[in-house]
Amino acid sequence: MAFELPPAVYSPQLVESVIYDVQYYLDWVRQNQIRAKVGAKPKAEPNHSDETVLVIEAWLAGKPPTLESIEALLEHLRQLKLPEVHITLAALPNRAQRETLVSWFRNNASPQLLVSFVADRNLGGGIVVRTPNHVYDYTWKQELVAGRDKLAGIIKRV
Amino acid sequence: MIELILAGALAFVLAVIVVVQNQQLSILRRQHHTDTSNTGPKVTQPTATELEAKLKAAYEAKITESVTTFGSDLQATSRRLSEQVSRLTTTVIEEELEAYQKTLEQVRKSATEAMGQIHQAVEHQRVELRQGMEAELAAEKKALADKFDTKLGDIVSSYISESLGSGVDLGAQMQFILTSLEAHKADIRKDLLDGV
Numbered sequence: 001m002a003f004e005l006p007p008a009v010y011s012p013q014l015v016e017s018v019i020y021d022v023q024y025y026l027d028w029v030r031q032n033q034i035r036a037k038v039g040a041k042p043k044a045e046p047n048h049s050d051e052t053v054l055v056i057e058a059w060l061a062g063k064p065p066t067l068e069s070i071e072a073l074l075e076h077l078r079q080l081k082l083p084e085v086h087i088t089l090a091a092l093p094n095r096a097q098r099e100t101l102v103s104w105f106r107n108n109a110s111p112q113l114l115v116s117f118v119a120d121r122n123l124g125g126g127i128v129v130r131t132p133n134h135v136y137d138y139t140w141k142q143e144l145v146a147g148r149d150k151l152a153g154i155i156k157r158v
Numbered sequence: 159m160i161e162l163i164l165a166g167a168l169a170f171v172l173a174v175i176v177v178v179q180n181q182q183l184s185i186l187r188r189q190h191h192t193d194t195s196n197t198g199p200k201v202t203q204p205t206a207t208e209l210e211a212k213l214k215a216a217y218e219a220k221i222t223e224s225v226t227t228f229g230s231d232l233q234a235t236s237r238r239l240s241e242q243v244s245r246l247t248t249t250v251i252e253e254e255l256e257a258y259q260k261t262l263e264q265v266r267k268s269a270t271e272a273m274g275q276i277h278q279a280v281e282h283q284r285v286e287l288r289q290g291m292e293a294e295l296a297a298e299k300k301a302l303a304d305k306f307d308t309k310l311g312d313i314v315s316s317y318i319s320e321s322l323g324s325g326v327d328l329g330a331q332m333q334f335i336l337t338s339l340e341a342h343k344a345d346i347r348k349d350l351l352d353g354v
Contacts, residue, residue, distance in 0.1 A: 083350045089328060089335075097328050104339060109347045122316065127335045131349040138338035144310070151310060 003076065004112060006054040010102040011116045012084060014051050015077065021052035022074045029067055084114045088128035090139075092119045164236050172225060179217065 009015060024046055032042045048056075056065070059073045085105060093101065102115050120128075126139035144151070201209070328335075339346070 085346075085350060090331070091328055093328055097332060100332065101335075104336060105346075108339075108343050109350045113350065125331045125334070127338060129339070129346060131346060133352065134345070134349045136342055136346060138335070138342075 003059060005082075006051070006058050007099070007102065007106070008054055009051045010098070010114065012114045013116065015080065015114065017049060018052045018055050019074065019077045021046075021048050022056070022070060022077065025052075026067070026070055026074060029070070082112050082114050083110050084116065084132070085109070086116050086118065086130040088118045088120050088123065088130070090119065090121055090123045090125050093117060164232060164239070168228070168232050171228070175221070175224070179221065183217070 005015070009018060025048065028043060028046050034040075035042050055077075056070070056073065059076075060069060063069070087101065098117065101117075102113075105113050105115055122141065124140035124144075126137075126141075126143070128139055129136040
């Protein structure tokens with residue numbers, strides 16, 4: 001079965017964070033193996049983010065973790081090339097709003113999709129979607145600019 | 159003026175003639191006296207007086223005739239001279255007047271042409287100025303309208319964002335956002351899949 005990123009890992013930054021955590025964890029494992037050989041005191045296990053834990057669990061799929069399997073996960077994550085979409089909103093979305101938007105994109109565009117969020121309060125409202133080849137602007141600002149003739153007409157009538 | 163000069167000249171000539179005749183008469187008397195005293199025949203006093211009277215009368219008649227003739231000639235000459243002077247004066251004045259009129263006409267023509275050219279230049283300048291001002295005005299108006307159009311969206315969105323402040327409610331916008339995404343779902347999907 002093909003590995004799929006858990007929904008919580010939705011952005012390129014989170015993927016990078018997971019890669020960093022896994023790499024750190026592998027280094028910790030290798031160092032501890034060397035320490036065990038020389039009889040040194042092992043270091044404490046490093047903390048992982050929730051997303052890293054979710055990715056590792058999804059990768060292992062119930063199997064016990066081995067050094068090889070974790071290395072394979074790291075290699076897989078590094079070679080991962082997923083479509084990315086950048087979203088600009090009037091404010092940064094909260095968790096629920098973020099999940100709503102990510103699930104919409106994954107359900108309607110591509111299941112393995114990375115989404116990054118940016119806030120720009122000058123938009124007033126709406127959304128800007130930047131794909132690799134296009135920018136879809138559905139903001140209030142764009143609506144106002146597109147409807148400037150209406151506004152000019154209203155101003156003239158007034 | 160010329161007549162005065164001519165009258166003076168006539169008087170001078172007559173005076174000269176009288177002097178010359180008196181001189182000749184004196185010479186003749188002396189010769190006659192010499193002749194009669196020397197060798198000529200003797201003339202009686204009455205005869206001599208008569209002869210002298212006759213000679214004087216003939217002399218005076220001749221002088222009168224000469225004066226009359228000379229006066230007539232002088233009058234005629236004077237009249238011709240006056241006519242000539244008058245004619246010359248009239249001709250000169252006419253020529254001068256004609257030249258003056260020609261010059262005046264040329265000056266008037268030149269002035270009229272210059273005025274016409276100035277008028278044309280002023281009119282041309284006025285038209286150019288008006289066209290330039292109208293064009294500038296139209297350009298300025300268009301620039302202002304374009305600027306207004308360009309900035310309209312920014313102005314309104316800035317006003318909205320300033321008015322909303324930090325209280326942007328994405329939850330209230332979510333339905334609008336999802337509706338917009340649904341409307342362009344196919345395009346977004348195609349673009350994302352093509353970009354991989």
